[in-house]
Amino acid sequence: MFDDLNDLYQQVIIDHSKSPRNFRRLEAATRTAQGHNPLCGDNIALYLEMDGDVIKDIGFQGSGCAISKASASLLTEAVKGRSKAEVKQMFERVHDLLTKGQTSGGDLGKLEVFAGVHKFPARVKCAMLAWHATLAALDGQDQPVSTE
Amino acid sequence: MIAETAQLKSKVSAPAWDAVRADFPALHQTVNGHPLIYFDNAATSQKPLPVIEALDRYYRQDNANVHRGIHELSNRATTGYEGARERVANFIHAAGSQEVIFTRGTTESINLVANTWGVANLKPGDRILLTEMEHHSNLVPWQLVAAKTGAKLVYLPVTGDEGLLNLRQLDAVLTPGVKLFAFTHISNTLGTVNPVAELVERARKVGAVTLVDAAQSAGHLPVDVRALGCDFLAFSGHKICGPTGTGVLWGRQELLDAMPPWQGGGDMISSVDFFESHWNTLPHKFEAGTPHIAGAIGLAAAMDYLDAVGRDRIWRHDQELGAYAYESMARLKGIRLFGPKVGRAGLVSFLLDDVHAHDVVTVADQFGVALRGGHHCNQPLMRKLGVASTARASFYFYNTRAEVDRFVEVLREIQRFFGV
Numbered sequence: 001m002f003d004d005l006n007d008l009y010q011q012v013i014i015d016h017s018k019s020p021r022n023f024r025r026l027e028a029a030t031r032t033a034q035g036h037n038p039l040c041g042d043n044i045a046l047y048l049e050m051d052g053d054v055i056k057d058i059g060f061q062g063s064g065c066a067i068s069k070a071s072a073s074l075l076t077e078a079v080k081g082r083s084k085a086e087v088k089q090m091f092e093r094v095h096d097l098l099t100k101g102q103t104s105g106g107d108l109g110k111l112e113v114f115a116g117v118h119k120f121p122a123r124v125k126c127a128m129l130a131w132h133a134t135l136a137a138l139d140g141q142d143q144p145v146s147t148e
Numbered sequence: 149m150i151a152e153t154a155q156l157k158s159k160v161s162a163p164a165w166d167a168v169r170a171d172f173p174a175l176h177q178t179v180n181g182h183p184l185i186y187f188d189n190a191a192t193s194q195k196p197l198p199v200i201e202a203l204d205r206y207y208r209q210d211n212a213n214v215h216r217g218i219h220e221l222s223n224r225a226t227t228g229y230e231g232a233r234e235r236v237a238n239f240i241h242a243a244g245s246q247e248v249i250f251t252r253g254t255t256e257s258i259n260l261v262a263n264t265w266g267v268a269n270l271k272p273g274d275r276i277l278l279t280e281m282e283h284h285s286n287l288v289p290w291q292l293v294a295a296k297t298g299a300k301l302v303y304l305p306v307t308g309d310e311g312l313l314n315l316r317q318l319d320a321v322l323t324p325g326v327k328l329f330a331f332t333h334i335s336n337t338l339g340t341v342n343p344v345a346e347l348v349e350r351a352r353k354v355g356a357v358t359l360v361d362a363a364q365s366a367g368h369l370p371v372d373v374r375a376l377g378c379d380f381l382a383f384s385g386h387k388i389c390g391p392t393g394t395g396v397l398w399g400r401q402e403l404l405d406a407m408p409p410w411q412g413g414g415d416m417i418s419s420v421d422f423f424e425s426h427w428n429t430l431p432h433k434f435e436a437g438t439p440h441i442a443g444a445i446g447l448a449a450a451m452d453y454l455d456a457v458g459r460d461r462i463w464r465h466d467q468e469l470g471a472y473a474y475e476s477m478a479r480l481k482g483i484r485l486f487g488p489k490v491g492r493a494g495l496v497s498f499l500l501d502d503v504h505a506h507d508v509v510t511v512a513d514q515f516g517v518a519l520r521g522g523h524h525c526n527q528p529l530m531r532k533l534g535v536a537s538t539a540r541a542s543f544y545f546y547n548t549r550a551e552v553d554r555f556v557e558v559l560r561e562i563q564r565f566f567g568v
Binding site: 014042069120122 | 503504505506507510511514522523527530536537565566567
């Protein structure tokens, strides 16, 4: 009966929401961005330390639901060492995964745990918040990004 | 005859709550494989058959534009619409129907007062007193009017998680400089019931005009504007079994008469020249354009329905269910409950351990329980409570103790699910 629910809240997601990785402010950050979900009042601050075009280190802070926190945590692991162009491509593929349940062009690794979100349209924004903030940080956008 | 269409069809004489439930078609369905438990009534209520049928009948038989019409259908529509205004006046014990302005809801009603009375009467240095528990709809319009007029916002504080107005601080903030005191009757987040008559009386001593946000109270308990003594009262139709897009602003005639119009257009004028116009009399001065005729007629049907059930009975039922839910929920380990311990309205805001409100609501929905999670349009209050959001269960007279029992079981399931 709760297959959908177990798909949404996979053990990996619960684990990352309870013990988020890279959950810290980066003193050496060269780029930062704020993400905001006005629907629930959730906020995320994202810190990037760039080495040229490549993300050398990344951290985040903020409050959010299990989905948004786990998404931010898994994002930080997935984008470390990636170039801006690679992250933009991942953004599109993660968006496909969250809205359609699948994505073309090979496996997204650990991020595949978010495939169950597509059955809960109201929660797509929670999972996308950190990705929006990452793109904003990479683009050097000063204004906080919003899911709305 | 349209006059009959606004009358109650299914008469609910005794509080046979099962019979009441039978009147609400939307309650009888399964959601995600479970019988729906609708606990999102503070956001909007479900609609009983007499309301749905009044809308249907209007569109099938009587649909026409109101007022200037000469033909039969227009007469019926006008009679129905103006009859609905009489019904509203009677529902809140207004001195007359000319004091009843139809709006799209509480938000529009408050914006109307802010943009007319507020702009015409507030000067730089004047104070607008609000409380820390106001919904954004009774906060943002005043921020806008303060920016326009140079008036200053002042807040009466709320006491922590228990969520009562700190009346000991009232004298300190309700100073002679306060020109308007706007406050909610019942908090949509905390369930606090504020002592309206007492607050109004205190405000009158310093010469302040009062506005009561009755969005959470109008359909839940008897509301008598003359007994409360306030100057303006705003509420929505959709929260009290009426159609969406309906609402009411009630104001004292002498205040409404002195206020400039807000929106210009048809119906609000008595004569129009190329360079100036003369305003229509009350209430039409504040109703530009074709109104929500069907909505007003549906709202009158809702009021008939509520009064057939009995608002005093509804209030007793709401409060009992609210207290029962609060006590049952308090037994759960790791739950944090917001709002007063006693004397609360029929809603409970809560947090389960460190599970985010949206996760609670998502899982509850899988059990067929409709809750709301978020800041409830109360962001400053949320910050004061030190939380980003809460989950909320809000009840109405068609909800039952059995539903509350099931809901508490579901909360236990949620705790198990998240391993807390």
